[in-house]
Amino acid sequence: MARILLIDDEELVRTALRKALEASDHEVVEAENGDLALDLHKKQPFDLIITDIIMPGKEGIETIMDLKQENPELPIIAISGGGPDRHMTYLETAKFFGADHMLTKPFSSEALHQCVDTCLGK
Secondary structure, three states: OOEEEEEOOOHHHHHHHHHHHHOOOOEEEEEOOHHHHHHHHHHOOOOEEEEEOOOOOOOHHHHHHHHHHHOOOOOEEEEEOOOOOOOOOHHHHHHHOOOOEEEEOOOOHHHHHHHHHHHOOO
16 A cells, blocks of 8 residues: 555546556555645655646646655656647656656556556566
8 A cells, every 4th residue: 555646636537546446456646736745745655656747837847856856765656648738748747847657638547556656566
């Protein structure tokens, strides 16, 4: 079981991902933006971060950079549906700035579990 911080501005996405992760006995805490996520991680660190890229406020790339600056070994999974301009490679940019793995929305719960297990060294 791992403590996972799930960051996404869409409540329905967070709920679906939380339920999938909790089915594998992970403890999941939700945040709707990067600012809240950073505050939560400072109070009680997490084993894994899953973050959307395109969000209002502190977006995913900046959140990844801030988390990796303080915790270089912290595993981070970046997720994105691509946003309004799919020509820009948001997930590749996230990887460049420190994301360990990437998932393109929509993705299956099997893909999510496989990615989480890889990040957690299982």
